Every structure is written in structure tokens, then in C-alpha cells.
Amino acid sequence: MTAAAGQHLYERVARELAGRIDRGVYRAGDRLPGVRSLGRDRAVSVATAVAAYRWLEDAGYVEARNRSGVYVRERPGGRLAQPAASAPRSRPVPVTGQDMVLRLLKAANDPGVVQLGAAVPDPAFLPTGAVERAVSRAARRHRARAFGYEFPPGAPELRRQVARRMAEAGCAIGPEDVVITSGCQEALSLALRAVTSPGDVVAVESPTFYGLLQVLDSLGLEALEIPTDPRDGISLEALQLAIERWPVKACVVVPNHSNPLGFRMSDGAKHGLVQLLCDHEVPLIEDDVYGDLGFTGPRPGACCALKPDADVLYCASFSKTLSPGLRIGWIVPGGRHLDRVEYLKYVSNMATPGAAQLGVAELLESGRYERFLRRMRSDYSRAVARMIDAVTRCFPAGTRVTRPRGGFVIWVELPGNVDTFELAVQALDRGVSIAPGRVFSASHKYGNCMRLSCACRWDSSVDRALMTLSRLL
Numbered sequence: 001m002t003a004a005a006g007q008h009l010y011e012r013v014a015r016e017l018a019g020r021i022d023r024g025v026y027r028a029g030d031r032l033p034g035v036r037s038l039g040r041d042r043a044v045s046v047a048t049a050v051a052a053y054r055w056l057e058d059a060g061y062v063e064a065r066n067r068s069g070v071y072v073r074e075r076p077g078g079r080l081a082q083p084a085a086s087a088p089r090s091r092p093v094p095v096t097g098q099d100m101v102l103r104l105l106k107a108a109n110d111p112g113v114v115q116l117g118a119a120v121p122d123p124a125f126l127p128t129g130a131v132e133r134a135v136s137r138a139a140r141r142h143r144a145r146a147f148g149y150e151f152p153p154g155a156p157e158l159r160r161q162v163a164r165r166m167a168e169a170g171c172a173i174g175p176e177d178v179v180i181t182s183g184c185q186e187a188l189s190l191a192l193r194a195v196t197s198p199g200d201v202v203a204v205e206s207p208t209f210y211g212l213l214q215v216l217d218s219l220g221l222e223a224l225e226i227p228t229d230p231r232d233g234i235s236l237e238a239l240q241l242a243i244e245r246w247p248v249k250a251c252v253v254v255p256n257h258s259n260p261l262g263f264r265m266s267d268g269a270k271h272g273l274v275q276l277l278c279d280h281e282v283p284l285i286e287d288d289v290y291g292d293l294g295f296t297g298p299r300p301g302a303c304c305a306l307k308p309d310a311d312v313l314y315c316a317s318f319s320k321t322l323s324p325g326l327r328i329g330w331i332v333p334g335g336r337h338l339d340r341v342e343y344l345k346y347v348s349n350m351a352t353p354g355a356a357q358l359g360v361a362e363l364l365e366s367g368r369y370e371r372f373l374r375r376m377r378s379d380y381s382r383a384v385a386r387m388i389d390a391v392t393r394c395f396p397a398g399t400r401v402t403r404p405r406g407g408f409v410i411w412v413e414l415p416g417n418v419d420t421f422e423l424a425v426q427a428l429d430r431g432v433s434i435a436p437g438r439v440f441s442a443s444h445k446y447g448n449c450m451r452l453s454c455a456c457r458w459d460s461s462v463d464r465a466l467m468t469l470s471r472l473l
Contacts, residue, residue: 008051009044009048010044010048010049010051010052010055011052011055013038013042013044013048013049013052014051014052014053014055014056014059017032017052017056017061018056018059018061021061021062021072026072027072028072028073029071029072030071030072031068031069031070031071032053032062032069032070032071032072034069034070035049035050035053036049038052038053053070056070057070057374057378058296058297058298058374058377059296059297060073060295060296060297060377060378060381061073061296063378063382073378073381073382080388080391080392080399080400080401081400082230082231082400082401082402082403083230083400083401083402083411083413083449084400085227085228085229085230085235086206086207086225086227086228086229086445086446087227088206088225088226088227088441088443088445089225089443089445090238090241090242090245091224091246092201092222092223092224092246093222093223093224093225093442093443094217094222094223094442095213095214095216095217095221095222095223095442112431113428113431113432113433114431114432114433114456114461114462114464114465115433115453115456116432116433116434116435116452116453116456116462116465117424117433117434117435117451117452117453118433118435118453119259119320119408119409119435119451119453119455120324120453120455121320121324121380121408121453121455122455122456122457124457125376125379125380125383125408125455126321126322126323126376127322127368127372128323130363130368130372131322131323131326131359131360131363134359134360134362134363134366135326135355135356135358135359135360136359137359137362138355138358138359138361138362139355139358139359141358142354142358145354145358146354146355146358147354147355148354149350149351149354150180150351150352150353150354150357151346151350151351152179152180152342152343152345152346152351153176153178153179153180153342153345154178154179154180154330154351154352154357155180155354155357155358155361156175157357157358157361157362157365158180158328158357158358158360158361158364159175159176159178159180159330160175160361161360161361161364161365162175162178162180162330162364163175163177163178164364165364165369166302166314166332168299169288169291169299169300169301169302169305170301170302170305170306171302171304171305171314171332172305172308173332177332177334177335177338178330178331178332179330179331179332179333179338179341179342179345180328180329180330180352180357181315181317181329181330181331181345181352182327182328182329182349182352183317183319183324183327183328183329184287184289184315184316184317184319184329185211185215185329186329186345186348186349187315187316187317187329187330187331188211188212188215188252188285188287188315189215189218189219189348190331190333190341190344190345190348191250191285191313191315191331191333191337191341192215192216192219192221192250192252192285193219193344194313194333194337194340194341194344195249195250195283195285195313195337196219196221196249196250197249198219198220198221199220199221199222200221200222200247200249200250201221201222201223201224201246201247201248201249202216202221202222202223202224202248202249202250202251202252203224203226203239203242203243203248203250203251203252203282204216204223204224204225204226204251204252204442205225205226205228205233205234205252205253205254205258205261206225206226206227206228206441206445207228207260207261207411207437207440207441207445207446207449208223208225208252208254208440208441209254209259209260209287209440210435210439210440212252212287213439213440213441213442216442222442223442224242224246224248225441225442225443225445226238226239226242228258228261228263229263230261230262230263230402230403230411231263231403232263232265232266232269233253233255233258233261233263233264233265233269234253234265234273236269236272236273236276239251239273239276240276243276243280243282244280248280248282249282249283250282250283250284250285251277251282251283251284251285252285252287253265253273253284253285253286253287253303254286254287254288254289254290255269255270255273255286255288255300255302255303256288256290256291256294256300256302256406257290257291257293257294257404257405257406257407258290258407259289259290259407259409259451260409260410260411260435260440260451261402261404261411262402262403262404262405262406262407262409262410262411263402263404263405264294264300264405264406267301270301270303270306271306273303274303274306274307274310274312275307277310277311278307278309278310278311281311282311283311283312283313284303284310284311284312284313285312285313285315286302286303286304286312286313286314286315287315287316288302288314288315288316289315289316289317289319289320289329290320290406290407291316292320292321292373293320293321293373293376293377293380293406293407293408294377294405294406295377295380295381295384295404295405295406296405302314304332304334311334311336312334313331313332313333313334313337313341314331314332314333315329315330315331316329316330317329317330318360320407320408321369321372321373321376322360322363322369322372326353326356326359326360327352327353327356328352328356328357328360377406380406380407380408380454380455383408383454383455383456383458384404384407384408384410384454386454386458387410387452387454388401388403388410390462390463390466391410391412391452391466394466394467394469394470395412395414395469395470395473396414396415396416396470396473397415398414398415398416399412399413399414399415400412400413401413408453408454408455409451409452409453409454410451410452410454411449411450411451412449412450412451412452413448413449414448414449414450414473415448416448417448418447418448418473419447419448420434420436420437420438420446420447420448420449420450421436421437421438421447423436423450423469423472423473424436424450426472427468427469427472430468430472431465431468432465432468432469434450434451434452434469435450435451435452435453436449436450437449437450437451
């Protein structure tokens with residue numbers, strides 16, 4: 001330990017270097033001293049120097065390049081202002097008009113379309129080779145199980161690994177608390193079915209993930225949109241007023257690197273959210289699918305870790321970090337909802353594919369997942385910064401764009417009377433897919449906004465796609 005109480009020596013070295021980067025002593029693209037040189041300069045061991053660079057990499061300051069060294073990273077910036085906090089309607093509304101989403105999803109399978117709409121990472125960002133090998137090994141090793149039913153709650157090996165990973169987000173759970181699902185979308189659906197009935201009111205962020213709106217629509221639920229800030233997240237004051245005025249039966253929040261705004265709620269805001277909902281006996285459905293993909297600092301904590309007796313149903317998946325096609329997600333519904341969720345999972349589709357479950361369990365147990373995450377965080381951060389720079393160059397004056405702290409999507413607010421729904425239709429005819437703002441709102445707000453996915457393989461076709469959008473605008 002150093003003289004600074006509670007601070008390790010490697011952390012002190014790392015923070016000194018971070019300060020130099022912040023002050024511009026080292027700039028984006030500069031190569032930092034090698035670990036041996038850093039050790040000599042700071043009179044520390046090579047192990048301490050390696051730990052300091054690892055801290056800086058986790059914090060988003062640097063990237064390690066194979067056989068080349070450690071370099072200062074480009075960090076999201078740009079000249080455009082961020083959008084203001086949303087101001088949706090203050091009453092529940094049925095969810096309608098989600099048909100455009102189907103066109104977006106179909107476009108995601110068209111190799112002739114540049115994919116900027118669906119939040120599906122290009123395979124280049126994912127450890128597809130490692131996933132393929134792990135699933136193949138699992139299928140050979142567990143032949144009888146891999147091609148049979150892994151009835152709810154799911155493969156014990158995978159539930160054990162999920163419980164271990166959730167401990168890193170502060171959640172003290174056991175494998176018996178986890179139910180494996182077919183992606184996070186099914187986890188959200190099971191959570192809502194467990195705590196609501198058709199006609200009930202559900203509080204959601206505004207804008208919110210259109211997949212959630214589709215689930216609400218399919219279950220006959222009404223959405224109550226709550227004002228949300230692109231930097232701080234859902235407004236707790238507005239949420240409290242809404243709960244006091246309307247019979248809210250559940251609240252769905254994405255506290256870490258929200259889709260589409262990208263914000264990360266502070267620990268204090270998370271505490272306030274959990275306590276507010278506890279006081280009013282409203283279940284919290286926590287969507288943490290982007291929690292592992294923060295650009296800076298340690299992995300943010302989960303709301304379900306803050307108050308053990310709170311009614312929190314935690315949902316997540318490996319779709320953004322391993323493979324969207326595996327459809328491996330999970331839900332931790334809490335003791336009062338566990339039996340109900342297991343039953344609903346069984347009657348919905350009986351089981352999640354066994355080979356995929358066993359393959360992911362093997363990959364997690366190997367310890368390689370954390371290494372994959374380190375690379376992905378760096379790649380996603382660069383992709384977001386690159387897209388923000390491109391939007392800054394190509395889009396008209398007055399455009400606003402978010403500065404996400406994790407994930408791989410940005411929210412763009414366009415000036416004037418631009419209709420991004422019409423823009424999306426015309427762009428799709430020209431081979432470019434975007435997500436228009438209206439599909440992120442039950443009340444069809446955000447007509448001049450759109451979400452862009454940054455996790456695309458960047459080549460000349462992406463440049464041409466952005467120029468196409470610029471000309472249409």
C-alpha cells in the first residue's frame with residue numbers, strides 16, 4: 001500500500017499517468033513507455049507497471065497492441081452538444097405502431113444493407129471463433145445432454161458461472177436463483193408476465209428500447225414514459241410523481257449504459273431508485289444487458305445488489321458480448337417470483353438450447369471471457385468515438401449527439417423539422433438502415449431523432465452510408 005491510505009502502488013502510478021493524459025502531455029495515438037521503462041522511471045516492479053497499465057486500460061485511457069506497446073486511446077468527444085432531457089407525455093398509453101421495427105430487423109439480415117439501425121454487433125467485435133469451439137467441444141463432451149432438453153431453470157454449470165459473474169456486480173446470489181432464458185428479450189417478457197396483468201401500467205424510460213415496447217404491446221400493457229436525461233438517466237422526481245398519480249405495477253430501467261441514450265446511473269441514483277420503488281411496493285425490472293461494456297473504470301454495480309429485500313427482477317444476456325445467435329440470457333427474479341418465472345419459461349418454449357448453454361458455461365469457466373471483454377470495451381469505445389466524429393462532420397449544424405459511457409449506440413437529435421421515420425424509409429431504399437426515434441416511444445415522440453449502432457465493420461460502405469444520410473437530410 002502507498003502513503004495514500006487505501007490506494008495500491010499500481011493505482012497511484014496509473015492515476016499519475018491518467019493525469020498526464022488528461023492534461024495533454026500524452027495525446028491520442030502516443031506510445032507510452034514500455035513496462036520496464038515505466039518500472040525504472042517510477043522505481044517499481046515490472047508487475048506493478050503491468051498492473052498500472054491494466055488499470056488505465058480498464059479506465060479507457062490506453063489500449064495494448066500486440067507486439068507494439070501501449071498507446072493512448074481516442075476518447076469520445078466531438079463538438080456537438082448533447083440532447084436535453086426528454087419531456088414525454090405524463091399519462092399511460094397503449095403501445096402501437098411498432099411495425100417499422102420488423103423492417104429494421106429484416107434489414108439486419110440483408111448483406112446488401114449497411115447496418116446502422118439494429119443494435120447487433122458485427123461478428124468482428126465478438127469472439128466468434130472461441131464461441132464456436134466451445135459449443136463444439138460441449139456438444140461432443142455432453143452429447144446426450146447437448147441435444148436434449150435443459151428444462152428450467154437451465155444447465156447447472158451455466159447457472160453457477162452466471163452467479164459467479166454477478167458477484168462482480170455486487171449481487172450475492174446462488175445458482176439456484178438463476179433461470180436461463182432465450183436472450184434478454186425473453187427475460188424481460190418473463191419478468192413482466194410474472195408481475196403484471198393485461199391492462200396494467202408499466203413505467204419506462206423515455207426514450208426506451210423498442211424491444212421492450214414490443215413486449216409491452218404483446219402483453220397488452222400500457223407504457224408510462226418517464227423523463228430521462230442522456231447523462232444521468234431516469235428522473236426520480238418525475239417517477240415518484242407518476243407513481244403517486246397512476247397505478248404503476250412495474251418499472252423497467254436500464255441503469256448501466258442504457259439503450260438508446262447510453263447513460264450510466266450513479267450509485268446514488270440507483271440507491272434512490274430502489275428505495276423509491278420499495279417505498280411504493282413497485283417491482284423493479286432491471287435490464288443490465290450492457291453492464292459489462294463500460295468504457296471506463298470498474299464494472300458498474302447492479303440495482304439488485306443494493307437492497308437484498310427489494311423486489312428486483314434482474315435480466316441480462318451474452319448477446320452483446322459473445323453471440324446474439326446463441327440466445328443465452330438469464331433472469332434472477334428473486335424468491336417471491338422464482339417459481340412463477342420457471343413455470344412461465346417452461347410453458348413458453350420448454351427450454352433454451354442445451355449445446356449453447358453448455359458451451360457458454362465452458363467458456364466462462366475457462367477464464368477467457370474477461371479477456372474478451374477487455375478487447376470489446378476498447379473496440380466499442382473506439383467505434384463510438386469514430387461514429388460521433390463522423391456525425392459531427394457529416395450532419396447539419398444544430399445536430400446534437402449523446403456521449404455514451406458504455407455500449408455501442410448513440411442517440412442523434414436533428415435540427416428543424418426533420419422526420420427520421422421518413423428518413424429511415426428513404427435510406428432503406430438506398431441500402432442504409434437506421435432506427436428512427438419514433439419507435440423508441442409509445443407516444444411516438446422523437447420524430448427528429450434516431451439511434452445509430454456503432455458496432456459495424458468500418459469501411460468505405462459506412463462512409464458512403466453516412467454521406468447518403470447527409471444528402472437525404
